[in-house]
Amino acid sequence: MSSVPNEFRITWPPKETWTDATREVQSFWGEPNSWEEGSKTNVINVMANHPPLAMAWSHFGKYFMIGHTLSKRQLEIVVLRVAVLVNSPYEWHNHVGYAIQEGITLEEIAAIRDFPNGDHTFSDEEAAIISACGELIKGNNITDATWATLQKTLRQDQMMDLVFLIGNYVMTSWGLSAFGVPIEGGADAIGFDLKTKSGRTPGVTYRPGESEDWIEKRGY
Structure with missing residues (x-):
């Protein structure tokens, strides 16, 4: 990275x-x-x-961020996986805290990063969501096998959202990288190794408007 x-x-x-x-x-x-x-x-x-x-x-x-048909857990799994695949430290840093707020553990976050390696076993649906990220980014499509797995549990509108969600964060990550946008100077930056700049364990952060003190909780 x-x-x-x-x-x-x-x-x-x-x-x-x-x-x-x-x-x-x-x-x-x-x-x-x-x-x-x-x-x-x-x-x-x-x-x-x-x-x-x-x-x-x-x-x-x-x-x-707030209006899609997928769950917040599904959203964060997608963004974290995209951040790894397109090498976006900015999105990774921000969404680790969002993921923790949704109950995704640091062990799960590491497994999303390392997929398909690692000790954690995801459900068939979540494994297919993670796979879809890589298939679209690397192959410009979702394989029939992954599509069939997703169809077992996701509605058609959710599958449409999934594809565009992946694309949205790829596009945004391209912009961050191409424009040279660094993580905010006051932030305790979280690396892909899940270590913070200060050495503290990553903790909860909130999306815009998700709590009354979301500004203070984001750390910059």
């Missing part, structure tokens, strides 16, 4: 250039004072350089 980017290729837009459209991007997720001061999230501020794209991306991403 490559190291976390430490230099922006696209920097935050200078405050004197901000328009209402810029501020709408920065305040999309409801961070306190974000209209006046901007977001504290690196990727949001980088995307604010291009408000039409950023708002389309934000609405698409919001659907997969």
